[in-house]
Amino acid sequence: MTSMPKPETREIRETRPYHHGDLRTALLASAERTLREKGVTSLSLRELARDVGVSHAAPGRHFKDKQALLNALAETGFERMAEALEAADDPALPFQPRLTSFARAYLGFAINNAELLELMYARKHEPDASEQMTAALDRTVGSLERVIGAAQQQNEIIAGDPAQLTLTVGAALHGLAAFTANGIYAPDAALDAVEELIHQLLHGLKPR
Amino acid sequence: MTSMPKPETREIRETRPYHHGDLRTALLASAERTLREKGVTSLSLRELARDVGVSHAAPGRHFKDKQALLNALAETGFERMAEALEAADDPALPFQPRLTSFARAYLGFAINNAELLELMYARKHEPDASEQMTAALDRTVGSLERVIGAAQQQNEIIAGDPAQLTLTVGAALHGLAAFTANGIYAPDAALDAVEELIHQLLHGLKPR
DNA sequence: ACCTGAACACCGTTCAAGT
DNA sequence: ACCTGAACACCGTTCAAGT
Numbered sequence: 001m002t003s004m005p006k007p008e009t010r011e012i013r014e015t016r017p018y019h020h021g022d023l024r025t026a027l028l029a030s031a032e033r034t035l036r037e038k039g040v041t042s043l044s045l046r047e048l049a050r051d052v053g054v055s056h057a058a059p060g061r062h063f064k065d066k067q068a069l070l071n072a073l074a075e076t077g078f079e080r081m082a083e084a085l086e087a088a089d090d091p092a093l094p095f096q097p098r099l100t101s102f103a104r105a106y107l108g109f110a111i112n113n114a115e116l117l118e119l120m121y122a123r124k125h126e127p128d129a130s131e132q133m134t135a136a137l138d139r140t141v142g143s144l145e146r147v148i149g150a151a152q153q154q155n156e157i158i159a160g161d162p163a164q165l166t167l168t169v170g171a172a173l174h175g176l177a178a179f180t181a182n183g184i185y186a187p188d189a190a191l192d193a194v195e196e197l198i199h200q201l202l203h204g205l206k207p208r
Numbered sequence: 209m210t211s212m213p214k215p216e217t218r219e220i221r222e223t224r225p226y227h228h229g230d231l232r233t234a235l236l237a238s239a240e241r242t243l244r245e246k247g248v249t250s251l252s253l254r255e256l257a258r259d260v261g262v263s264h265a266a267p268g269r270h271f272k273d274k275q276a277l278l279n280a281l282a283e284t285g286f287e288r289m290a291e292a293l294e295a296a297d298d299p300a301l302p303f304q305p306r307l308t309s310f311a312r313a314y315l316g317f318a319i320n321n322a323e324l325l326e327l328m329y330a331r332k333h334e335p336d337a338s339e340q341m342t343a344a345l346d347r348t349v350g351s352l353e354r355v356i357g358a359a360q361q362q363n364e365i366i367a368g369d370p371a372q373l374t375l376t377v378g379a380a381l382h383g384l385a386a387f388t389a390n391g392i393y394a395p396d397a398a399l400d401a402v403e404e405l406i407h408q409l410l411h412g413l414k415p416r
Numbered sequence: 417a418c419c420t421g422a423a424c425a426c427c428g429t430t431c432a433a434g435t
Numbered sequence: 436a437c438c439t440g441a442a443c444a445c446c447g448t449t450c451a452a453g454t
Contacts, residue, residue, distance in 0.1 A: 020438080165413065167393075171381075171405065197376045227417080265420065265450090269418060274448095
């Protein structure tokens with residue numbers, strides 16, 4: 001009971017080597033928690049440093065900027081989303097149920113990561129966009145494009161530019177996810193509407 | 209040349225009565241300019257006060273909070289958008305061209321007010337949402353719902369819950385607008401895609 | 417009624433210096 | 436290589452006091 005290290009300083013359970021095992025990762029983890037609990041507005045580098053138990057200047061070693069930290073956060077968001085979508089995809093399914101489960105996975109991510117989603121699609125990362133981030137976005141789009149492409153090959157949906165079809169379907173899914181993430185639509189209502197939305201996408205609004 | 213008032217302090221061309229005609233309006237106008245030119249991140253109440261030529265504490269008289277200023281900005285955005293959509297709507301048109309011009313108007317607003325749009329749909333205004341704001345949003349949704357309802361009455365589109373149809377169409381349009389506003393899709397590409405997107409909404413993805 | 421000036425507690429960022 | 440402490444210039448918000 002005598003020579004214990006100081007009580008764990010928050011997220012860290014290991015006795016840290018006084019050069020803090022992996023500060024970068026710890027900062028990102030803590031940032032995401034704060035983002036989820038208190039929103040971007042109340043995300044400060046100094047408080048983050050406090051939460052993680054380092055000096056306020058320490059984050060500067062790992063992120064040149066506050067924006068760089070936010071970009072990194074968005075990046076991990078896209079990666080996790082891409083993984084969730086790929087994990088949820090069952091290529092053996094026929095088109096309609098396959099797309100439905102894709103849509104539910106996307107909507108689920110939006111519901112459970114609303115603030116993060118806003119950050120991911122925020123119009124900040126303009127000049128360079130960090131490359132890794134666009135890569136992760138492309139991975140997401142690619143997922144949907146694959147679902148669409150497969151359906152075309154099976155003649156389950158019309159032929160035509162896959163990119164345009166992906167845009168139409170993607171826009172509808174993203175619009176629903178956005179409405180949900182920002183509180184216009186309640187999560188349950190959105191999930192309930194998915195099936196009908198997809199039905200309408202498949203069959204069109206024209207009578208017959 | 210001797211007794212001129214000091215050169216105009218930015219937006220104000222009148223010699224101001226030293227209690228500043230309408231500070232609230234001036235702040236909102238200046239804020240929107242800054243938003244458009246430099247983004248939300250670099251929007252500070254103090255700089256705003258400087259731009260408009262008042263003390264840094266003056267804005268506090270008109271907006272209890274920085275967030276209150278942003279809410280007001282979003283509110284005017286929704287109102288201007290609702291007006292633009294109503295102005296662009298021609299009820300005499302058949303459904304497809306009518307919806308196309310509605311979509312173009314929405315997309316046009318998103319392109320010309322990208323930062324503002326992000327603010328409008330930002331997940332900040334949660335608790336109360338200011339009432340006027342949801343009213344303005346409802347006005348927008350109502351616009352689309354009217355287009356849809358009219359088409360149903362003419363048997364141009366299928367029967368069924370107008371709210372669900374509005375959601376499907378609205379989600380697709382909003383998704384496209386969002387992709388464009390945050391730079392994933394170029395404005396020209398988005399405008400080019402509108403017609404085909406609407407065609408696909410009308411006719412569906414299923415063959416035949 | 418509306419605005420100012422000073423004050424307070426907080427930021428982000430930089431940079432010499434420490435380990 | 437990584438972190439600290441002090442320093443700088445900036446915030447948002449409040450509140451007595453001025454007009």
